Amino acid sequence: MKKRFNNYTWGIAVVLLFATMSCSKFEEINTDPEMPKAVNSSMISERIILGLANPPSQKSFMQPYMLTKQVAWTELPEGYQYNNLGEEESALTGLNDAEYMVDFATTDGLSKSYAGVKHVARAIRFFEGTMKLGDIPYKEALQGESEKIYFPKYDLQKDVFLGILDELEKADQLFQAGDKFTGDPVYAGNTLQWRKFANTFALNVLIQLSRKTTDPDLRVKERFKKIVDGGVLFASNADNFQLIRSDKSGQTYPFYKVSNSFVIYPVVSSEVIEPLKARKDRRLFYYAAPAALKIANGKSQNEFDAYVGVDPSLPFGDIADIVVTKDFSKLNDRYFELVTGEPTQQYSYPQFCFIMAEATARGWINGTAVDWYKKGIEASMKFVADNTPNQDQYTHKMSMDASYIAEVIAKYELEFPQDTEKQIAEIILQKYLASYLQLSHMPYYDYRRTGYPVWKINPNSSMNSEATSKIPVRWKYKDREYNYNAENVKEAVKRQFEGVDDPNQLMWILK
Template sequence: MNSSWKKYLLLVLTGLTLGSCSNFEEINTNPNAATKASASMLATTLILDISKNALGSISPMMNDKSIIRMEFPENAQYNYLGRTSFDGLTVLNNIEKMVALSPEGAYKNSYTALGKFVKAYKFFWLSMQLGDIPYTQALLGEKGTLNPAYSPQKEVMVGVLNDLEEADKLFAAGIKFDGDPIYGGDITKWRKFVNTFELQVLLHLYRKTADTDLKVKERFSAIVTGKPIFDSNSDNFQVVYSDLAGQRYPFYKLGNTTRIYTMVSNVVVDKLKALDDYRLFYYADPSPIRTAKGAAVDSWDAYAGYDPSMVYADLTVIYAGKDYSNVNSRYLELANAEPVYVLSYAMSRFMLAEASVRGWITGAASTYYSDGIRASMKFTAGNTPDNVLFHHNRKLTDSYIETYIASDKVKLKTTQSVAVQLEQIINQRYLSTFMLHAPYDAFFENRRTGFPVFPINPKSNLNVPSDKFPIRWIYPQKELDYNTENVNNAIKSQYSGNDDYNQTMWILQ
């Protein structure tokens, strides 16, 4: 986390007194605390809110089948999604206030751009979970709309794309702004983030390329050819940690028992082994049982991953026997282990590779694909101290990286079908996000394309039917209780009145 993070966090958590004080309040007011909101403080609130999606929750990793957790049977591991919540939208009430408090001119452009981006980001991911959501009438409670109608998912997506494009234009006409703990108010980096995120949105709309309102391919190509996007790891939208209270890596050992119960899945381990990929030795520790029997820590056979869909009782036997690979000890031992990101340069290169394979852009898919692998490996190597405990004598050197990319097992199979190439691209995207962790990225990629392929076990799957993965969350109980008519209308119009986990929303049709 950068040096300004703690300062901003403390400001955000400070009470914001907007009215006059009584004599008692004046006497007891901390002269060093903020007593009035400012545009920069509200900007911090908004940026921290979207940053928290990167803060290393174990649940998305179980959902993405990269981590097995053994403290007790986990809903996320066994495909129970549950109800989502609209509570995360309340932070958007800060946008109008932030813009109103910002100075006129270039500063207001920057803060307005930030507001449009955060709004687009929040509504996009909520719609991706559910389908239709309150959108055009959302956040109007102060103006009397307490029961907002639902907007069709297409309308949400059109609004998201328009807000992202407007945010880019406003940032371009803006100036460095205060209150940004990630990019330090650098508008060029924000433009890159906004445009790269729009590429991600457009790929999720790949089934809608014939829709003239969306103009999916045209928008994608225009961004790649004419707007700034991520062009190095330094552009990642990520949280950087340090060895200070409240700023340490989420899985650091101090007061953290998470790693006691974790195992790395075979979805990750077997893919890395099949590709002779040294990231295995940075992501995982060897099985203590196998090393005790003489296996070297740099031996592929020393590492063991297991099926995350295995019945919990069977996994407990393996867990008790300790013949498995846990996550690499660097995640436990280093307070600043590595940054955790929402969106990365490596991911963006894999997006471009996919777009090229689909014929949306003219650049070589193999080049974008290679760039993504290189960025992922350099990120891992650059954030790992040169310690045998952390790389197990299999260093990700520049020479190794180039040899790996050029190997027959890894290089993009450009003469084969689109499906074959997409599987390679998305598998590498999946491997690049291990423990970092773009939240639910692999879940949405699997839902969108079928890759990476996840194991499913009817004996352990909590979804009904038990031979299928769920593809959406269900609507919040609060909506059913307090906005009953509108949510029921949305359920009826989309899903014939059946709000369950297997219904196919518009974006997937």
């Protein structure tokens, strides 16, 4: 018994000894010397800006371009391709600590700059939310920690847009008074670049309000002209709000082939290939690869007729049959063979040029619409050419040098229509072609606002069960909203859509 007791007490002593030693070294062992010990403004800023600028990767990267009919997907029938948008919510979680970015700033100038980032980020996120859904929480959003508002009310879409425009104007003023800051993977803390972006994005917001030009509170045309007259706007592709990719973990092109099992599924849509072929536009050779069947039958890679688009509205079985024949164009190799690919744009100089062209055609500002139209096409071509190796694998012996670009721009000028509505149709089409695998959902927003480009709709394949001859005009609210904020979301649905959360009913900006 004594022996057992001694063994027992000795065991306890050993355990206590190791426990004491372990406790004394616990903090040392579990502290990463390379990890920061405190959060600062720069860290929060970098996370927020990356959240705005960095698209998802692999299949998720391609999904918006199924919705915008730029690619057809050959793995399985996809809702976005066949007009089933599903549910969505306003993605605001990345902004929860934006206020701390301002609070932690060490100087007044830095505080202003980080406040500018906060307002731009808020404007973008609320814009994305209201463009998808309609009415969303705005004034009471993100007030859970500060005001204990856990179930925010939904604001009228008009009020959300007024708030977005005010925040962008405030951001411009803050950047003008602010200092260069750290934690910026896009513009390296250059406040002039951020002013250009804030103002250019405001023009993008205003053009989406083209059906609301008579509203006395929005003053769409007056605001647009004031921003343009201010002149602090994008001036070239160097101003693009984009991420330049690199051969580093987490920074490669989103559809790069390594660890990407989806590279075999996207094919180029006829909605992209046909207008490029009709206009003999060499961007075709940078966007797509020649159809294997056409090459086997004697066509050359530098012939327009070697490229075949797939109608994304075809029933999936028909698309699967086409894949077997190899009579289709897959993506250009540069989208998955090049680790750096091309910079990924969220807002671009070509987009800005086409917005200016549309505003000029509508009479909002003085000028000639065709001049901005030409600038947009030229900038698109230069962006593609400048970010593609001049190798036959990627250009298919149809490179776009300065001489070609000048020649084709002159041709586009001669063919620019005189009728205003036809001008807008051509402007939106070129804006669409310039957005290939860029700008996420923006071409869809232009389509539902203007009806251009005129995408094919096939009732036999449509998953839009309530209106098979239409493309839905909005996403439905998430079930989670009905579970946790039921009273407010139901009230918003009642005032907008007569109580039915219907993806085919028009939100306020489309009426």
